[in-house]
């Protein structure tokens with residue numbers, strides 16, 4: 001498995017390389033593997049379907065990925081499985097860039113043999129797509145600001161107070177947006 005998860009640009013076959021893989025969550029979360037910090041609490045294996053092709057000294061890695069992990073809703077605090085999916089498109093070059101120009105923004109220059117770890121690339125993709133604040137559902141009602149009841153599960157008594165309560169307006173404020 002681990003050999004499938006890295007490749008060298010220098011020895012890439014002219015036909016490139018294709019993958020359609022489920023990377024075991026234990027491998028993806030393994031802190032001993034790779035240089036990029038691993039996201040934790042994966043619910044299942046990581047999906048990756050993609051390819052790398054070479055055009056002269058340029059290499060293009062592209063594909064789609066999917067990760068499902070446990071997150072906590074910022075409104076109701078309940079943990080739920082969040083599916084993250086994305087498209088990955090990365091450009092690499094072996095050796096130093098010929099020009100000092102703008103392609104250094106989009107293209108990563110690697111020294112030979114140009115070892116690339118798919119796990120690190122996909123972890124970076126996950127962090128780039130990471131949302132710090134997530135909700136279990138767009139219609140999540142959150143917690144009652146007064147009694148802390150999860151309003152998705154129960155109606156609490158507080159909402160039966162009259163709206164003439166001095167802080168009644170606060171009830172309708174949302175603090176997470």
Ligand SMILES: [Zn+2]
Pocket residue numbers: 073074075076077078135136137140141142
């Ligand atoms: Zn929620």
Ligand SMILES: [Zn+2]
Pocket residue numbers: 144145146147148149156157158159
């Ligand atoms: Zn309440």
